[in-house]
Every structure is written in structure tokens, then in C-alpha cells.
Amino acid sequence: MKPILVTCYVDPDLDGVAGAVACSEFLNKNGKQAVAGIIGEPHDEAKYVLDRFAIPYPLRLQNADGYDEIVLVDASDLNGLEGKIDPKKIVEIIDHRKFHELKAFPNAQAQIELVGAAATLVAERFMQSGTAISKESAILVLAAIISNTLNFKGTVTTDRDRDAAAWLNETAQLDKNFWKEMFEAKSDLSGQKLAERIKSDYASFDINGKKVNIAQLEIIGGKKLLDERKPEILEILDQIKRQSVLDIIFLNLIELEEGKNYLVAEGPETRQLLEKTLDVRFDGDVAVRDELIMRKQIVPLLKAELTAG
Ligand SMILES: [Mn+2]
Known part of the structure; x- marks a missing residue:
């Protein structure tokens, strides 16, 4: 019998990697045979946590062809799979996105x-099942919650995240400054790292006939980055726009210490759309939003706006 592959979208972030590793552990401890594997390149933040705590990397795969049954964590749309996972093989989906495509996965149970x-x-x-979690998985999952909730400051944060984090830290025992160290580690965008990071973390959506692409950076020092390198950022966005033939592209820059967003967009069409959707005002190419909002929260708002318009 082939093991069940537990994976996430291609080039996964920390949430996807942590979720896949821990979910495969959970299945193995509950009578199933499973293996965690990732397709593509994990985000730097995931590598940072794996390396820092000397946690073994999950299997690295080119695609999911060697597996018949797949559990997908932190992904529920076809775009993110880049054609490397047959959606019919997916037996279970665990995700937290409002915008999903469950109809594309005919054999999947979904949470x-x-x-x-x-x-x-x-x-x-x-x-809930009283299954013990390994220290490695506890660290990964806790770090993923801290990252995804912007250290519990993002408006995506729920009591369930806080409760899970408290439970995980009984095993993970992370230092109380860990969040800042993790966020500082991903804030180094010197030289080519800026372009590499933007290009490794953008997500595309087809919304009402428009090709929309949202790049996202989550860093400490967002204002300084914009002051120093905004023209470069606009150039990178424009490159992606031309290469992928997009209608709309913008950068959602999350400033982790100040707790605000900077939205960076060129062109009146995109700026007007964002002003309407996110209740912000652009000054030139940049708008500031005082309440932290993440890409996964922006997508359903854009979808509603574009569909209504
Ligand atoms: Mn996630």
C-alpha cells in the first residue's frame, strides 16, 4: 500500500509546511500510513524555522504522481497546485480560505x-483526540500560527488560534521573543532578495474575467523599504504584470511592528478599485491602512467588488 501524501500548494509557506508535517504525524499516530511531502520550494520563513530547530525537511517532490491518495493542507484552489497534483486524487482538504474551489475536488472531504x-x-x-504531538511538529505549527496571525495582531486571529497556540507551547516551549526573531529574519530584503521574495510569494486569481495578482510582503521595516526602494518595487510588479498578462497587480506590504498595511499599486484603475474595496486613499502609488489585513482577507472583498461592479 502506498502511503497517503500530505502536502500543500506548490512552493508552500510556513503554514502549509507545518500543516502538512503535523497532519502526516497525526494520521500516522491514528492508524493510517502517511508521509509529508512538499512540491517546489518552501518559503524562506519555513526554511528558517526548520533550520533553526534542526527539524528534518519533509520529502521534496517534483509532483504528486507517485501517490494515489492525497491530503491537502492550506490549499483549496487549482491555481496553487500548478497542474502538479491531480485534483481527483485529493481525498481530504484542510484549509482556512473563504475563496476556495471545492467543486474542483470531486473526491475530497473538506474542512x-x-x-x-x-x-x-x-x-x-x-x-480533540488526545493525540500527543512531537516537539518538532509543535514548534512548526506554533510558528505557523504566530506567522499567519501576525503574532495574534492580525484581524484573522481567532480564539481557536490562541487556544491552539497555548496548547502547542506546552510542548514547543518557544522563547517569548521568538516571534520577533522570526519576523526579523524574513525582513532582510537586501539586494536581489526583494525581487526574489516578491516573485516567490504572489498569488493569482481569476475574478469575474479579470486576472488579478496580489503580491505580499510581511516584514518589519516596511516604511523604510518603501522610502528607499519604491521605484524598484513598482518595476518588479510591472514585470510580473507583463509576463503574466494581468489586469490588476498590487503589493500588500504588511508592516509587522507598526501593525499596518502599505498598499502599492500603479495605475488609476487598480488604485480606484483598492480605494473602494479597502477603504483607503492613495497618495501617489501608496496607500496606508491602519488595520492589518492579509491577502486571504482581501481576495473575497475584491471578488465581491468586482462581481458587483
Ligand atoms: Mn495558510
């Missing part, structure tokens, strides 16, 4: 709940 991290949903399976 979609709007908590801060998909990893929270995995932690709850351990908590």
Missing part, C-alpha cells in the same frame, strides 16, 4: 474554517 492558520485546524485534531 474549511476561517481561523488564522490552517495549522490551527491540524493542532485541533491532536487536541
Whole structure:
């Protein structure tokens, strides 16, 4: 019997990696044979946590062809799979996005709940069944919750995330400054890292016939970055727009210490759309929003706006 593959979208972030690793542990401790694997390149933040705590990397795969049954964590739309996972093989989906495509996965049971991290949903399976969690998984999942909720400051944060985090930290025992160290580690965008990071973390959506692309950075020092390198950022966005033939592209820059967003967009059409959808005012290419909002929260708002308009 082939094991069940537990994976996430291609080039996963920390939430996806943590969720896949912990979910595979959960299945193995509950009578199933499972293996965690990731397709593509994990985000730097995921590598940072794996490396820092010397946690073994999950299997690295080119695609999911060697597996018949797949559990998908932190993903529920086809775009993110990049054609590398047959949607018919997916037997279960655990995700926390409002915007999903469950119809594309005819054989999947789905748990979609709007908590801060998909990893929270995995932690709850351990908590509810009384299954012990390894220290490695506890660290990964807790770090993913901290990251996804912007250290519990993002408006995506729910009590379920806080409860799971408290339970996980009994095992993970993370230092209280860990969140800042993790966020500082991903704030180094010197030189080419800026372009690499933007290009490794954008997400595309087809919304009402428009091709929309949202790039996102979550860093400490967002204002300084804009002061120093805004023209470069606009150039990177424009490159992506031309290469992918997009209608709309913008950067959602999350400033982790000040707790605000900077939205960066060129062109009156995109700026007007964002002003209407997110209740912000652009000054040139940049708008500031005082309440933290993440891409996964922006997508359903844009969808509503574009569909209504
Ligand atoms: Mn997630």
C-alpha cells in the first residue's frame, strides 16, 4: 500500500509546511500510513524555522504522481497546485480560505474554517483526540500560527488560534521573543532578495474575467523599504504584470511592528478599485491602512467588488 501524501500548494509557506508535517504525524499516530511531502520550494520563513530547530525537511517532490491518495493542507484552489497534483486524487482538504474551489475536488472531504492558520485546524485534531504531538511538529505549527496571525495582531486571529497556540507551547516551549526573531529574519530584503521574495510569494486569481495578482510582503521595516526602494518595487510588479498578462497587480506590504498595511499599486484603475474595496486613499502609488489585513482577507472583498461592479 502506498502511503497517503500530505502536502500543500506548490512552493508552500510556513503554514502549509507545518500543516502538512503535523497532519502526516497525526494520521500516522491514528492508524493510517502517511508521509509529508512538499512540491517546489518552501518559503524562506519555513526554511528558517526548520533550520533553526534542526527539524528534518519533509520529502521534496517534483509532483504528486507517485501517490494515489492525497491530503491537502492550506490549499483549496487549482491555481496553487500548478497542474502538479491531480485534483481527483485529493481525498481530504484542510484549509482556512473563504475563496476556495471545492467543486474542483470531486473526491475530497473538506474542512474549511476561517481561523488564522490552517495549522490551527491540524493542532485541533491532536487536541480533540488526545493525540500527543512531537516537539518538532509543535514548534512548526506554533510558528505557523504566530506567522499567519501576525503574532495574534492580525484581524484573522481567532480564539481557536490562541487556544491552539497555548496548547502547542506546552510542548514547543518557544522563547517569548521568538516571534520577533522570526519576523526579523524574513525582513532582510537586501539586494536581489526583494525581487526574489516578491516573485516567490504572489498569488493569482481569476475574478469575474479579470486576472488579478496580489503580491505580499510581511516584514518589519516596511516604511523604510518603501522610502528607499519604491521605484524598484513598482518595476518588479510591472514585470510580473507583463509576463503574466494581468489586469490588476498590487503589493500588500504588511508592516509587522507598526501593525499596518502599505498598499502599492500603479495605475488609476487598480488604485480606484483598492480605494473602494479597502477603504483607503492613495497618495501617489501608496496607500496606508491602519488595520492589518492579509491577502486571504482581501481576495473575497475584491471578488465581491468586482462581481458587483
Ligand atoms: Mn495558510
